[in-house]
Amino acid sequence: MLVIEQFHENPDTQSDYVRCPACKKGRLCDKPAGDKAAVAIKVTVPVKKNSRIILKCPKCSQKFLIYLSKDEKIN
Secondary structure, three states, X not given: OOOOOOOOOOOOOOEEEEEXXXXXXXXXXXXXXXXXXXXXXXXXXXXXXXXXXXXXXXXXXXXXXXXXXXXXXXX
């Protein structure tokens, strides 16, 4: 299951962002500073089809799926 929760920023919250793996310029989404986000163009990990979100790069218009995995390494 993918859970989406509203995030209220406060002055103590630090964040950075995930760059587009295709053009390396676009900002796909933000994430809390220190959290890891694996970005890969080709993934062969089986994914449940009901827990995916499509992100579109604002710079190059490429589309990517975002989903939750079980902390497995993606090669």
